[in-house]
Amino acid sequence: MAGGGGGGGGGEELKLLGHWGSGFALRVRLALYLKGVHYSYVEEDLRNKSDLLLRCNPVHKSVPVLIHNGRPICESQIILQYIDETPFFSGSGSTCTLLPADPHERAVARFWAAYVDNEIGAPWDKAFRAGTEEERAEWMGKVAAAVPSLERGLSECTDGGRNGCFFGGAGGVGYVDVVLGGVAPYVHAMEKVSGLRLFDGEKTPLLAAWLERFGELEVARAVLPDVDRVVGYVRMIHAKNTAKAAAE
Ligand SMILES: N[C@@H](CCC(=O)N[C@@H](CS)C(=O)NCC(=O)O)C(=O)O
Structure with a gap:
């Protein structure tokens, strides 16, 4: 490929x-x-x-x-x-750079990328591995609790949404967008699996707009898996872990 x-x-x-x-x-x-x-x-x-x-x-x-x-x-x-x-x-003629040139802006991008992995990805992984519905909901609650701060980060990077809708600000899609982009299909899938809308238009409007606009990009359409396939995968893992916990 x-x-x-x-x-x-x-x-x-x-x-x-x-x-x-x-x-x-x-x-x-x-x-x-x-x-x-x-x-x-x-x-x-x-x-x-x-x-x-x-x-x-x-x-x-x-x-x-x-x-x-x-x-x-x-x-x-x-x-x-x-x-x-x-x-x-x-060298392929691409002008795309992920991290900005300015050291402070680079530090800010790295901060939010680490935030995505530590505060959102880590509890989400625990939810993924959980053996019961209650445990899953508890970990997903921690994921949801981390989202408002990420909204503040997106606001900081886009000057409150006046400077585009991506974490790369005026530069368009950047480092944090790509880091978070891998999770985008799962944000949609969770809504279908458990009704949890992580990037809600009312509570976190910038992230909700980010999710929509990111999904419209050619790169997202080319690379990201179909949401229904992810829904099936999530359900399969949940069922497997529930059965494993019940057998222990
Ligand atoms: N911190 C790692 C995490 C990578 C990771 O957890 N990968 C998972 C798949 S999503 C994996 O390969 N897990 C190995 C396993 O399931 O044994 C990274 O950023 O690359």
């Missing part, structure tokens, strides 16, 4: 180990598409990980892993920064 546009030739070898439903892998695929580079994609079976994955990421044994000319880079946010900093990824 290949990313978008024209670049990535010249004898460079680029491979991404991922999983279609992994928000972490999806953010890397979003970035590679925006950069317009071609790469080969390897879908991992996370219940039966390949030797290549175990060799390339022996510490966490997780996807995504980007392998550039035989050298692995692990952890999605580190991969995004590598993609942004390595001249090869800009």
Whole structure:
């Protein structure tokens, strides 16, 4: 499988180990598409990980892993920064940069990206793994409680929505947008699975607009999985974990 546009030739070898439903892998695929580079994609079976994955990421044994000319880079946010900093990824004529040039703006973007992983992604992962409906609801409550601060972050990055609707502000889609973008299908899926509207038009209007506008982008349409497929995946994992907990 290949990313978008024209670049990535010249004898460079680029491979991404991922999983279609992994928000972490999806953010890397979003970035590679925006950069317009071609790469080969390897879908991992996370219940039966390949030797290549175990060799390339022996510490966490997780996807995504980007392998550039035989050298692995692990952890999605580190991969995004590598993609942004390595001249090869800009050599395809893409003018897209994820992190801003200004050091303070870079720090702000990194802060909100860390916030997405620590305050939203981490409790969401616990909910995903929970064995009962009550436990799931409790963890999703923590996710929901973290959303208003993210709304404040988006407001800070867009000057209250006057400077576009993405975290990249006037620069358009940026680092935090790509980080959060991997989760976008799950935000929609949760509404279908449990009725929980995380980015609510009344409570968090900027994030609600972000979700809509991000989903309309060519990159999102090209890379993100269909919401119904994600709904099926979430239901399957919930059912599996409920059965496992009941058997213990
Ligand atoms: N902090 C890591 C998290 C990656 C992660 O948790 N990946 C999951 C898939 S979403 C995985 O590969 N888990 C391994 C497993 O299930 O054994 C990152 O940002 O890349």
